Amino acid sequence: MTDEDPPPTPPASPAAADPAPAQQPVSVRIRQFAEAVGPTTLVTALLFYFGYIATRARYEYFGVPVDMTGRSNQDLMLDGLEVIYVPAVILFLAALALVGIHALVLWVLSRDSGEGGPAASTSAFVAYGFLLIGVLLTAQALIGVFTPNYETSVRIGIVPVSLAFGPAAVAYGVWIYGRQRGHPLLSERLARNGAMFAILLCVAGLFWASTQLAWAYGQGRGEEDVERLADRPEVVVDTRVPLNGLPTGVTETRVGAAGQTAGAYRYRYQGFRLLLASGGRLFLVTADWEKGRDQTVVLPYKNDIRVQLVPHGD
Numbered sequence: 600m601t602d603e604d605p606p607p608t609p610p611a612s613p614a615a616a617d618p619a620p621a622q623q624p625v626s627v628r629i630r631q632f633a634e635a636v637g638p639t640t641l642v643t644a645l646l647f648y649f650g651y652i653a654t655r656a657r658y659e660y661f662g663v664p665v666d667m668t669g670r671s672n673q674d675l676m677l678d679g680l681e682v683i684y685v686p687a688v689i690l691f692l693a694a695l696a697l698v699g700i701h702a703l704v705l706w707v708l709s710r711d712s713g714e715g716g717p718a719a720s721t722s723a724f725v726a727y728g729f730l731l732i733g734v735l736l737t738a739q740a741l742i743g744v745f746t747p748n749y750e751t752s753v754r755i756g757i758v759p760v761s762l763a764f765g766p767a768a769v770a771y772g773v774w775i776y777g778r779q780r781g782h783p784l785l786s787e788r789l790a791r792n793g794a795m796f797a798i799l800l801c802v803a804g805l806f807w808a809s810t811q812l813a814w815a816y817g818q819g820r821g822e823e824d825v826e827r828l829a830d831r832p833e834v835v836v837d838t839r840v841p842l843n844g845l846p847t848g849v850t851e852t853r854v855g856a857a858g859q860t861a862g863a864y865r866y867r868y869q870g871f872r873l874l875l876a877s878g879g880r881l882f883l884v885t886a887d888w889e890k891g892r893d894q895t896v897v898l899p900y901k902n903d904i905r906v907q908l909v910p911h912g913d
Contacts, residue, residue: 737769765800834881845868
């Protein structure tokens with residue numbers, strides 16, 4: 600090697616040649632997931648799901664399985680529109696409240712930034728409060744999840760809401776305490792993973808609570824249907840063969856002469872109210888139908904029956 604030759608370049612270390620990629624923030628991950636799923640797909644799936652849950656609860660009140668009703672996907676989505684308003688309003692109000700709480704916490708942290716030790720500061724008290732509330736809510740959720748006979752597991756909203764906000768309150772309390780001390784309690788990687796799991800549990804809890812709300816809404820619609828059965832038009836059914844096991848309140852009358860052909864409608868039944876007509880079937884109940892006492896009559900809507908509707912008189 601001559602004096603004019605440049606000195607050899609030292610080989611790059613593997614760490615410098617291939618630096619480890621930085622971990623993405625939680626907000627970036629959520630945005631990427633939302634872009635991958637698509638808002639239209641997500642809204643359509645939620646409408647179908649909530650419509651299915653509400654319809655199932657509504658007609659199971661009458662002892663009719665939802666699969667037997669033959670409701671189309673479009674019908675279920677329209678039913679979901681009735682259900683999703685209340686969870687959406689509650690969710691937006693909760694988000695607005697959380698924004699206000701976060702703004703208040705930031706104000707407390709900025710006010711206590713120049714004061715004494717963390718144990719004596721207001722921000723430390725706020726952090727301990729969030730930690731305590733989060734631990735209590737998480738314990739409530741765990742009791743409801745792992746002990747099905749416990750009374751909290753049957754109360755609408757308590758267990759899923761505790762699951763949604765318990766871990767989130769713990770994670771938020773840890774963040775407040777670390778912010779007040781001037782350095783985080785956990786490493787950046789561990790903090791991000793913990794925040795991600797808290798968000799997933801929050802989403803699962805809110806989805807669970809929305810499912811319970813949709814079921815309660817469907818049961819409420821069933822109870823409302825029972826109260827208004829007498830106001831519905833009466834269904835008069837003519838058949839060629841007699842119906843057995845008539846519910847209370849339905850009367851049978853012979854129509855036509857005895858010498859008519861076998862194909863004539865010879866039996867008339869009065870006193871029915873139409874619950875649902877779907878999937879080629881008529882789901883009939885009586886005006887004074889009572890759960891646990893009366894049954895729902897299902898008739899295939901074919902050529903061997905004839906139906907007349909009599910308006911309810913005021």
